Amino acid sequence: MVTQSADSEASIALVWFRRDLRLFDHAALYHALKEYDQVIPVFVFDPTILTILPRADRRVEFIHASLRALKDELQQAKSDLVIRHANPVTAILELVAEFRASAVYTNRDYEPDAIKRDTEVTAALREQGIALRTFKDQVIFEQDEIVTQANTQLAAQPFPSLQELNFEPAGLADLPVQAGTTGSEALFENFKERIDRYHLNRDFPAVKGPSYLSVHLRFGTLSIRELAAYAWREGSQGAQTWLSELIWREFYQQILWHRPDVVHHAFKQDYDALAFSNDEALFTAWCQGQTGYPMVDAAMRQLNQTGYMHNRLRMITASFLVKDLLVDWRWGERYFAKQLIDFDLASNNGGWQWAASTGCDAQPYFRIFNPVTQSTKFDSDGKFIRRYCPELSALQGKAIHAPWLANQTTLAAAGVTLGVDYPWPIVDHACQRDKALALFKHRGRTPITSNDDSATT
Numbered sequence: 297m298v299t300q301s302a303d304s305e306a307s308i309a310l311v312w313f314r315r316d317l318r319l320f321d322h323a324a325l326y327h328a329l330k331e332y333d334q335v336i337p338v339f340v341f342d343p344t345i346l347t348i349l350p351r352a353d354r355r356v357e358f359i360h361a362s363l364r365a366l367k368d369e370l371q372q373a374k375s376d377l378v379i380r381h382a383n384p385v386t387a388i389l390e391l392v393a394e395f396r397a398s399a400v401y402t403n404r405d406y407e408p409d410a411i412k413r414d415t416e417v418t419a420a421l422r423e424q425g426i427a428l429r430t431f432k433d434q435v436i437f438e439q440d441e442i443v444t445q446a447n448t449q450l451a452a453q454p455f456p457s458l459q460e461l462n463f464e465p466a467g468l469a470d471l472p473v474q475a476g477t478t479g480s481e482a483l484f485e486n487f488k489e490r491i492d493r494y495h496l497n498r499d500f501p502a503v504k505g506p507s508y509l510s511v512h513l514r515f516g517t518l519s520i521r522e523l524a525a526y527a528w529r530e531g532s533q534g535a536q537t538w539l540s541e542l543i544w545r546e547f548y549q550q551i552l553w554h555r556p557d558v559v560h561h562a563f564k565q566d567y568d569a570l571a572f573s574n575d576e577a578l579f580t581a582w583c584q585g586q587t588g589y590p591m592v593d594a595a596m597r598q599l600n601q602t603g604y605m606h607n608r609l610r611m612i613t614a615s616f617l618v619k620d621l622l623v624d625w626r627w628g629e630r631y632f633a634k635q636l637i638d639f640d641l642a643s644n645n646g647g648w649q650w651a652a653s654t655g656c657d658a659q660p661y662f663r664i665f666n667p668v669t670q671s672t673k674f675d676s677d678g679k680f681i682r683r684y685c686p687e688l689s690a691l692q693g694k695a696i697h698a699p700w701l702a703n704q705t706t707l708a709a710a711g712v713t714l715g716v717d718y719p720w721p722i723v724d725h726a727c728q729r730d731k732a733l734a735l736f737k738h739r740g741r742t743p744i745t746s747n748d749d750s751a752t753t
């Protein structure tokens with residue numbers, strides 16, 4: 297498919313992989329293979345991004361393992377992946393010179409920093425008379441394209457270890473997350489057996505309802521077109537609901553593209569003035585899963601332990617942080633960004649602004665999730681809570697959702713002493729809800745009363 301030892305007559309293009317770590321249905325690769333005699337696949341680890349990450353980062357480990365798989369696949373096709381650890385502008389220019397390439401093909405990335413990087417690379421390449429050709433690949437409404445083309449042998453290229461990149465393993469091997477296209481294919485095959493029941497099961501964190509494909513969508517170890525086409529063909533109610541979720545992802549990517557200011561500001565600009573109290577102790581308790589609200593705590597511990605959180609729980613914990621703890625949604629957004637393996641700027645920002653009622657098409661501010669009602673509704677027998685809050689596992693009945701309401705006998709029978717084994721609630725929901733309503737209604741102006749129209753869900 298791909299060659300390095302270019303003969304002087306052959307036309308050569310680089311294909312620059314970024315968040316599209318696969319060979320199947322890859323727009324830039326498809327076009328490069330069609331238009332050039334020889335194609336050199338390359339990947340660049342950008343030190344500017346890597347240096348701000350912790351040394352053990354599950355995402356870096358996922359990318360590293362997915363690159364290993366991509367490289368193996370290319371080597372089986374008598375090709376290879378060329379990897380550099382350098383500033384992308386410098387690295388791409390050097391690779392162009394090294395391989396005497398006359399074009400660079402890549403798939404578009406819509407994040408503001410990526411757009412800036414690509415603008416710089418485009419300008420630097422233009423000075424050399426080289427084009428950076430970019431393609432839509434991450435979005436749904438694009439044709440399916442299948443890549444098959446054989447070519448000559450490529451000399452073996454080195455593969456840097458995590459240590460050489462100044463990282464260490466972050467425990468990915470202990471999680472049910474398999475990198476690369478092998479991982480995405482196995483998950484997707486499994487999900488196909490469940491897709492028809494997706495609309496029934498997707499909201500219950502103790503049930504294997506969703507696809508768990510988000511990390512693969514994030515790093516392009518599967519094709520969004522393949523998923524959308526499958527759901528469309530399948531056509532069942534479950535498949536249609538799932539397709540609409542894929543479209544939410546698309547929607548948030550479009551928002552980020554058209555309104556890059558949402559990275560730092562509320563989409564609805566008058567909500568930028570919200571005067572959150574930002575209590576650091578409350579924020580820390582939320583991060584650590586020690587709020588005294590079992591559903592919130594189980595969710596935060598799932599995030600901390602696995603790098604994943606169920607969608608229903610992302611909504612509950614985000615709402616709790618903003619509307620119960622009165623902490624700025626950007627604090628929570630940043631914490632999720634650090635912890636989620638599937639962290640995606642567009643979806644994370646969109647999800648947080650939705651929950652905080654500051655976003656486009658967000659839930660109205662007076663809809664405030666009641667964490668106990670949500671818990672009773674979506675984890676009725678407490679199975680999910682018991683998995684992540686084992687100290688509560690012997691609590692029976694409704695007490696699992698609100699231990700502080702249980703009588704002393706029930707708590708003692710379950711071996712739970714509040715304040716010792718498990719925290720008392722760090723805030724009173726009813727009281728905080730009134731404060732949140734007043735805060736949102738007056739948006740930074742002096743609150744007068746909290747006698748608002750409201751709804752509780």
Ligand SMILES: Cc1cc2nc3c(=O)[nH]c(=O)nc-3n(C[C@H](O)[C@H](O)[C@H](O)COP(=O)(O)OP(=O)(O)OC[C@H]3O[C@@H](n4cnc5c(N)ncnc54)[C@H](O)[C@@H]3O)c2cc1C
Pocket residue numbers: 498506507508509510511513514541542543544545546548605606607608610611614632636638639640641643644645646647648651
């Ligand atoms: C506060 C908050 C933060 C979030 N942060 C992220 C994030 O950083 N990265 C991320 O991929 N998703 C994020 N989401 C969206 C959603 O929670 C996850 O995509 C989903 O839980 C991933 O699990 P899954 O792959 O099993 O989803 P499934 O239910 O199987 O859905 C399939 C795919 O559709 C897309 N999708 C589903 N729901 C949404 C949604 N509400 N918004 C955008 N895309 C969606 C995802 O790509 C997902 O993989 C966030 C949601 C909220 C409320």
